[in-house]
Amino acid sequence: MGIFDFFKKTDKVGKDSAIDSKELVGSSNNKKSATKEVVTKLSFHPDWNVPQEQQYVFRFLANELEPLKPNQLSLAAISIEEEARNGAWHVKAFFRSSLSQPIELGDIELILLDKDDKRLASKQFNFKELGTIPAESARPWVFTFDKNSIEAEEIPEEGWKIAFNLISLRGHQLDLDDTWKKQLPKEQQELLAKVVKDLPKLGKTEVNFTGFQVKLRDDQSLHASIFIRNGNEKAINLEQLPLEIIDANGKRVAKGSFKLDPILTVQPNSTKPWTFIFPAELVDAENADFSRWTARVVQ
Template sequence: MFNFLKKKETEDHVQYDESGIDAGDLVDKKRLSENMDEEVFTDLSIHPEWQLPEEEVYVYRFLNNDLPPLRPNQVSVHGVEIKPKDGGLVVESFVRNSLAKGIQLKPAAILVLDKQSETVARKTFDLNAVGTIPGRSSRPWSFLFPPSSIINKEGEIPVHGWRLAIELKKKPAKHKLDLEESWSETLESEEVEKLDRFVDSITPPKPGEMNFLSLEARQVDTGDLHVTLLLRNGSDRDLAMKHLSLRVEDAFGEVAAEGGFKLKDLEVKANTSKPWTFIFPPKSIKKDELDLSKWKAYPLQK
């Protein structure tokens, strides 16, 4: 049960609930209110299955009345007391809804943050268990963080300045074209725009995936085979490529060329596609006559 004597001190000026987030991240956006010009103070809502004595309801009401206001269209998980339990943590809190209508929340990861906003514990909870939270209401709820959810096993339990937060999924950055400086200096602006539109029109690689898209293959007068690929990085970090072994197959599905390339730390930035041309010398070409009306190139596994 909450210890209402440990409530946080209030301030003279209005301070919004810092754990409040856009309700659209956890509920159906069609249910959001359009009124954005008010401070929302929430009424106490006890879970219908809870049978509490009047003294406990009084404590919850006292704590709820002390909560800071939410902005319109927000939900929050506002922690009020934290204590150790069996090697983990139990956090008493209020799950809050500033919308005019009742809502049910989706499963979400809840964080315990210290006063430096460093993560103390993290666990995904099924917030459906909280039930339907009436409009403009706060519902008391306990979150149990087991030992496996504690990030810093040797750290102390935060006493002051801690808070709960709902972890929001990062929206992936839009996949875009990344040109090496030498390409930018060589290509005409119309060609760059065409490449940019092409990258924007195709399905981006899956998160964390690195793949290769064939663009152009042609054999020049010297006998070299020039193969241009789009190096597509679907991860959220830059990838440096030092070596790459490639195989090219022609229209008959036969090996047309094969070779290894040293790339001098060619970098493909996060969530970008970079065009690059690989030149196969005649000694790397496996056939006398190449039919490149249809072809594909792919990396060889080490």
């Protein structure tokens, strides 16, 4: 099936998902007034040889598009077709730009959301395949979500949308609690952010606990500072956390359960540092070797 076979006279433009272009490409040179709307012009990929009848279909759809604000990038949903052979979803949409200069993008993760913003599918696409998008234009495209990238049982009803995954775009970040921001100098905050950036990449649903500083106090209490790493695209809330600290020799030097009040929230795709204090009665640090140590959640 060719790409033109997906677009039909019966298609209609659905929901539009627009973002500020700086979310993807940084600052813009767009000189247009921030209040003036931009009507995007239909643009075809330079390699396409579009039949006359198909041009009519594309123009009809493009005429249904709402104007954009300046400096926006948008995905306008059209329709979804399921491939019976392998269960893939072919998602028809316009990629639009209201920038006053051409734009070419690289790898971007897209998500499908139903009318209630529940995620239906997610997949990374190479936008270089779309070619250079001219200024203030709309380019029709088919984004194919393989079956293993789809989380829903069936194609959604009206009101669904295709969108840029902004959480994925911004990369993994340091989620510093306000108490830490007040106590730590700016230089140390920047150092923590660099350490977090250099940590191994997390899986999309992974939550990981990585120790980065441990101190045995004179009163024999143990202060363990830990990175709580959240690879999910939703925040996690911690109310109770049973932890143990294991030294370089595999010895358990501390074990305790911490009630977190207020609840400790770790934002999506973020790492939050936190210090847990084990009182002396929960610590057995005799001959402990902290040259290497591990923080583990007790199951």
